[in-house]
Amino acid sequence: MFPPAWVTLPVVAGATVGDFDVHESVDGVDVHVLADAVAGYLSLEAAERDYGVVSATSASPMRSCGCLRTIGSITGRRATCAARKERPMETASSALFGKVALVTGAARNIGRAVAERLARDGANVALVDVDAAVEVAARELGHGADVIALRADVNSATDVDRCFHEVVARWQRLDILVNNAAITRGAVRHFLEGDEAWWDDVVGVNLKGQFLCARRAAPLMAAQGGGVIINMSSGGATRAHRGMVAYDASKGGSEALTRALALDLAPYGIRAVAIVPGLIRYEGQAADSVRAAANTVPLARMGAPADIAAAAAFLASDDAAYITGATIVVDGGLLVQQRSPQAETFTVSSFPPLTETTTEEGR
Numbered sequence: 001m002f003p004p005a006w007v008t009l010p011v012v013a014g015a016t017v018g019d020f021d022v023h024e025s026v027d028g029v030d031v032h033v034l035a036d037a038v039a040g041y042l043s044l045e046a047a048e049r050d051y052g053v054v055s056a057t058s059a060s061p062m063r064s065c066g067c068l069r070t071i072g073s074i075t076g077r078r079a080t081c082a083a084r085k086e087r088p089m090e091t092a093s094s095a096l097f098g099k100v101a102l103v104t105g106a107a108r109n110i111g112r113a114v115a116e117r118l119a120r121d122g123a124n125v126a127l128v129d130v131d132a133a134v135e136v137a138a139r140e141l142g143h144g145a146d147v148i149a150l151r152a153d154v155n156s157a158t159d160v161d162r163c164f165h166e167v168v169a170r171w172q173r174l175d176i177l178v179n180n181a182a183i184t185r186g187a188v189r190h191f192l193e194g195d196e197a198w199w200d201d202v203v204g205v206n207l208k209g210q211f212l213c214a215r216r217a218a219p220l221m222a223a224q225g226g227g228v229i230i231n232m233s234s235g236g237a238t239r240a241h242r243g244m245v246a247y248d249a250s251k252g253g254s255e256a257l258t259r260a261l262a263l264d265l266a267p268y269g270i271r272a273v274a275i276v277p278g279l280i281r282y283e284g285q286a287a288d289s290v291r292a293a294a295n296t297v298p299l300a301r302m303g304a305p306a307d308i309a310a311a312a313a314f315l316a317s318d319d320a321a322y323i324t325g326a327t328i329v330v331d332g333g334l335l336v337q338q339r340s341p342q343a344e345t346f347t348v349s350s351f352p353p354l355t356e357t358t359t360e361e362g363r
C-alpha cells in the first residue's frame with residue numbers, strides 16, 4: 001500500500017500501464033509516468049469509489065522535473081474516460097495554449113475578464129459562478145477557445161466536486177485554478193450589526209471556497225506534475241476597510257492560505273500566488289464614483305478588470321515559473337501611500353511641471 005501522506009493516484013479508468021508513455025528508466029526498471037492522467041486521488045478508496053479502480057501495482061515515488069509524481073500501473077473496471085497518450089501540441093504562440101483553467105466568480109467583472117484573457121491566451125476555460133449570468137459570459141467569450149459554464153456555489157463541497165468532475169470529464173486535466181469568487185459589495189456591514197450568518201457567508205465563500213477548490217485542484221495538478229493556484233485577495237488583507245470585518249478577515253486568510261499552499265505544494269510542481277486588486281471598476285458603477293475613486297490612486301485612475309486579468313495571465317504562464325507564495329499587488333500605487341491624498345500635505349498640484357528645465361537633466 002502507498003504512503004497516504006503524499007501519494008496521488010493519477011487514474012485513467014480502464015487504462016493499464018501500456019496506455020502510458022514510458023518516460024524514463026530508473027535502476028533498469030521501466031518507469032511509466034501517468035502523464036495524461038485524468039484524476040488524482042489521495043487514497044485508493046476514493047479512486048475505487050469514483051473510478052472503480054481495482055488494482056494499482058508497482059507504484060513508487062519519483063522525483064522528476066523537480067516534482068513528485070506517482071508512477072505505476074493502474075487498472076480500472078469502469079471505462080469512464082479514455083486514456084490519452086498525447087499531450088496537446090505546445091507549438092502555438094499563445095502562452096497558455098493547451099492549458100486548462102477553472103475560474104470561479106466568472107460571471108462578471110474581474111472573474112469574467114480573467115476567464116476571457118486566459119481563453120485569449122489559448123487556455124480552455126471553465127467559468128464557475130453561482131449566478132446564471134455565467135452562461136451568458138461563457139457564450140460571449142469567443143476567441144475560439146473551448147469554454148464551459150458551470151453553475152455552482154464555491155462554499156459547497158458538493159458543488160465544487162461536481163465542477164471538478166465536469167472539468168476532468170471534458171479535458172482530463174487542470175493547469176490553472178483562479179479562486180476569484182467572493183461576496184464583495186454585499187459583505188459591507190458594521191461590526192456591531194454583524195451576525196453569525198453574515199460571518200459564515202462571507203468567510204465561507206471567500207475563504208473556504210478557495211480551500212475547497214484548491215483541495216480538488218491540487219491532486220489533479222500533482223498527478224500532472226504541476227499547475228498554478230491563483231487566489232484573489234484584497235488590500236483588506238493587510239489594511240482594514242470600514243464596515244468589512246468579515247471580508248477583510250477572509251482576505252487575510254486567503255493570503256495566509258496562499259503562502260501555506262505554496263509550501264505544501266511546491267514539491268509537486270504546483271505554485272500558489274495571490275493577487276491584490278486595487279480599486280477596480282465594476283459594471284454599472286456611476287461615473288462620479290469612478291472619478292472619486294480615481295482621485296485616491298497615485299496612477300490617477302481606477303483599475304480595469306483587464307488590469308487584473310493581465311496579472312493573472314502572467315502568473316499562470318511559464319514566465320512566472322519561479323514565483324510562488326507571493327502576493328502581487330495590482331493597484332496603481334494605492335496601498336503604498338502613507339496618507340490618503342485628501343490628507344496629503346505635498347499635493348500633486350505642487351509637483352514640478354514638465355518643462356525643459358525639469359527634463360534636461362535626464363538627457
Ligand SMILES: NC(=O)c1ccc[n+]([C@@H]2O[C@H](COP(=O)([O-])OP(=O)(O)OC[C@H]3O[C@@H](n4cnc5c(N)ncnc54)[C@H](O)[C@@H]3O)[C@@H](O)[C@H]2O)c1
Pocket residue numbers: 104105106107108109110111128129130131152153154155179180181182183184185205232233234235276277278279280281282
Ligand atoms: N473590484 C475590486 O475593486 C476588488 C478589489 C480587491 C479585491 N477584489 C477581489 O477580486 C475578486 C473579484 O471582485 P469583483 O469586484 O469582480 O467581484 P464581483 O462581486 O463583481 O463578482 C464576484 C463574482 O463571484 C460570484 N460569486 C459570489 N458568491 C459565489 C459563490 N458562493 N459561488 C460562486 N460564485 C460566487 C458572483 O456571482 C460574482 O459573479 C473578489 O475576490 C474580490 O474580493 C476586488
